[in-house]
Amino acid sequence: MSALRPELQKICEWVKPGSRVLDLGCGDGSLLHWLQTNRQTTGYGVEINRQNILSCLKKNVNIIQADLDAGLTDFEDASFDYVIMTQALQALQRPDKTLAEMARVGRKSIVTFPNFGLWKHRLYLSTKGRMPVSKALPAQWYDTQNIHLCTVKDFERFCEQQAMIVSKKDFVDYEHRPATLMKLWPNLFGEVALYQINGK
Amino acid sequence: MSKIATDSVGVVRPQSLHFDEPLELVSGKTIEQYEIVYETYGVLNAQADNAVLVCHALSTDHHAAGYHSEEDSKPGWWEICIGPGKPIDTNKFFVVSPSNLGHCSGSTGPQSIDPKTNKAYGPDFPIVTVIDWVNYQKRLADRLGIKQWAAVAGGSLGGMQALQWAVQFPDMLRQCVVIACAAKLSAQNIAFNAVARRAIMSDPDFHDGRYYDHATVPASGLKTARMLGHITYLSDDAMGDKFGRELKGEKLNYDYGIEFQVESYLRYQGESFVDRFDANTYLLMTKALDYFDLAGKEGGNLAAVFEKVKAKFFLASFATDWRFSPARSREIVSALTDAKRDVCYLEFASNHGHDAFLVKNDHYIDAFRAYMQNIEVSK
Numbered sequence: 001m002s003a004l005r006p007e008l009q010k011i012c013e014w015v016k017p018g019s020r021v022l023d024l025g026c027g028d029g030s031l032l033h034w035l036q037t038n039r040q041t042t043g044y045g046v047e048i049n050r051q052n053i054l055s056c057l058k059k060n061v062n063i064i065q066a067d068l069d070a071g072l073t074d075f076e077d078a079s080f081d082y083v084i085m086t087q088a089l090q091a092l093q094r095p096d097k098t099l100a101e102m103a104r105v106g107r108k109s110i111v112t113f114p115n116f117g118l119w120k121h122r123l124y125l126s127t128k129g130r131m132p133v134s135k136a137l138p139a140q141w142y143d144t145q146n147i148h149l150c151t152v153k154d155f156e157r158f159c160e161q162q163a164m165i166v167s168k169k170d171f172v173d174y175e176h177r178p179a180t181l182m183k184l185w186p187n188l189f190g191e192v193a194l195y196q197i198n199g200k
Numbered sequence: 201m202s203k204i205a206t207d208s209v210g211v212v213r214p215q216s217l218h219f220d221e222p223l224e225l226v227s228g229k230t231i232e233q234y235e236i237v238y239e240t241y242g243v244l245n246a247q248a249d250n251a252v253l254v255c256h257a258l259s260t261d262h263h264a265a266g267y268h269s270e271e272d273s274k275p276g277w278w279e280i281c282i283g284p285g286k287p288i289d290t291n292k293f294f295v296v297s298p299s300n301l302g303h304c305s306g307s308t309g310p311q312s313i314d315p316k317t318n319k320a321y322g323p324d325f326p327i328v329t330v331i332d333w334v335n336y337q338k339r340l341a342d343r344l345g346i347k348q349w350a351a352v353a354g355g356s357l358g359g360m361q362a363l364q365w366a367v368q369f370p371d372m373l374r375q376c377v378v379i380a381c382a383a384k385l386s387a388q389n390i391a392f393n394a395v396a397r398r399a400i401m402s403d404p405d406f407h408d409g410r411y412y413d414h415a416t417v418p419a420s421g422l423k424t425a426r427m428l429g430h431i432t433y434l435s436d437d438a439m440g441d442k443f444g445r446e447l448k449g450e451k452l453n454y455d456y457g458i459e460f461q462v463e464s465y466l467r468y469q470g471e472s473f474v475d476r477f478d479a480n481t482y483l484l485m486t487k488a489l490d491y492f493d494l495a496g497k498e499g500g501n502l503a504a505v506f507e508k509v510k511a512k513f514f515l516a517s518f519a520t521d522w523r524f525s526p527a528r529s530r531e532i533v534s535a536l537t538d539a540k541r542d543v544c545y546l547e548f549a550s551n552h553g554h555d556a557f558l559v560k561n562d563h564y565i566d567a568f569r570a571y572m573q574n575i576e577v578s579k
Contacts, residue, residue: 057574
């Protein structure tokens with residue numbers, strides 16, 4: 001598990017052994033590979049990037065090439081225990097629609113995203129007057145794939161409005177630092193936010 | 201010095217086996233005895249668990265890889281995928297590639313002599329279906345000492361055979377590789393086949409299929425059928441890129457001769473096809489395509505059909521294939537995920553239309569290879 005980035009390690013703690021998992025935007029398949037090897041999960045990864053798909057095939061992860069923005073119409077209602085989407089929410093055309101689809105096909109959804117409310121981003125914007133660029137968000141405003149960035153507060157407000165029940169949440173950074181500040185003021189100190197949402 | 205590439209299986213020889221046990225067909229008819237021509241590449245291991253069955257499509261045959269002589273300029277139809285270091289790696293797998301019953305390249309078919317009449321079967325050769333093919337392929341496996349295929353693989357009509365294997369003999373294959381395929385033909389697809397058959401059957405030289413007796417062939421009809429088929433195997437883009445509106449000559453002649461390059465190309469495709477293909481076989485193969493309906497008995501419920509399969513699946517489609525479009529592959533993938541089966545699905549960019557599964561494309565080859573490398577076989 002130590003090879004996985006911190007947010008994925010958290011997810012591994014959350015997912016129950018033997019679960020059926022759908023990982024949307026599964027990247028190189030590391031999370032699914034770890035889960036199927038150590039938690040005996042089954043399921044699929046969905047990915048669109050060619051190199052990532054090849055990595056998944058090499059890891060013996062079931063990979064389905066599809067565009068998340070086109071919906072999850074190929075999957076039945078409530079056919080997965082967990083639908084996971086890490087760091088892809090902010091790159092979707094319509095995050096609200098994809099979250100609704102996740103709730104349809106999964107009994108639980110796990111979503112992670114970079115918190116745009118992080119103090120560094122606030123400081124960058126307020127002192128430089130320009131769109132924040134950081135290690136976590138390295139692209140410029142004109143070429144970024146992150147078209148729907150949100151803060152921890154934004155996301156929680158959205159969940160309330162949509163009557164989505166958050167059953168677990170956590171906040172991590174990219175460097176495995178102690179989490180005291182992140183626990184106290186997540187919207188200011190959490191770099192990556194993790195939410196588990198119960199299905200309808 | 202041989203000019204054959206080092207990643208080719210090299211010079212290969214077709215083999216054949218005779219089967220005496222009558223084969224009962226879906227149609228209710230029986231073929232009393234038959235001959236199957238096949239090629240093999242690689243070596244069957246001691247446990248016989250490294251065998252891959254390759255199923256051919258409409259116009260191809262048992263010659264899937266390698267060359268028939270040092271001078272042979274044209275390799276087998278899936279040379280890009282079969283050979284040392286290729287996706288179906290002959291250093292690892294033992295590949296079996298038969299010609300189907302009803303074909304015109306050596307296996308028993310309409311051109312063969314009917315032992316009852318001592319004349320060619322012609323139109324009396326019974327129509328064989330994908331299910332019948334899987335049944336004779338099972339017998340071929342038995343004869344070769346193969347209890348379970350490491351994989352059954354094919355594209356188009358060949359993919360249909362792979363799908364049928366997974367359903368008909370679920371314990372006899374570990375992987376099912378289905379490329380540019382569909383679980384059944386669409387109305388449009390059947391319509392194309394109907395026009396192709398009409399072209400052949402309305403040729404005056406067809407003689408109700410008994411043209412062998414008249415020492416002739418329905419060449420014009422078969423050419424037209426092939427021309428039509430060929431148009432549907434290519435994409436609009438591919439044809440545009442290759443020919444555009446280019447003329448064969450300098451200027452327009454204002455007559456009905458062959459003027460555009462695309463016309464000339466199609467004529468060539470038709471003519472070269474007549475030299476190597478039999479019209480009765482073409483009719484039979486298009487019927488096998490039309491009849492295939494994997495979930496027919498389950499009222500179209502594909503997921504229910506896949507409940508009983510055990511193999512892992514690899515499916516692939518090509519963006520510009522409109523004869524077996526990506527949407528048709530996704531129907532199969534969706535049913536497999538509903539049935540909770542293991543499946544990988546890829547969609548490749550290519551402007552080669554349906555024929556893309558026969559054309560080298562790095563993404564396609566790399567992905568197919570990566571999948572096949574995971575298959576476990578004994579040393």
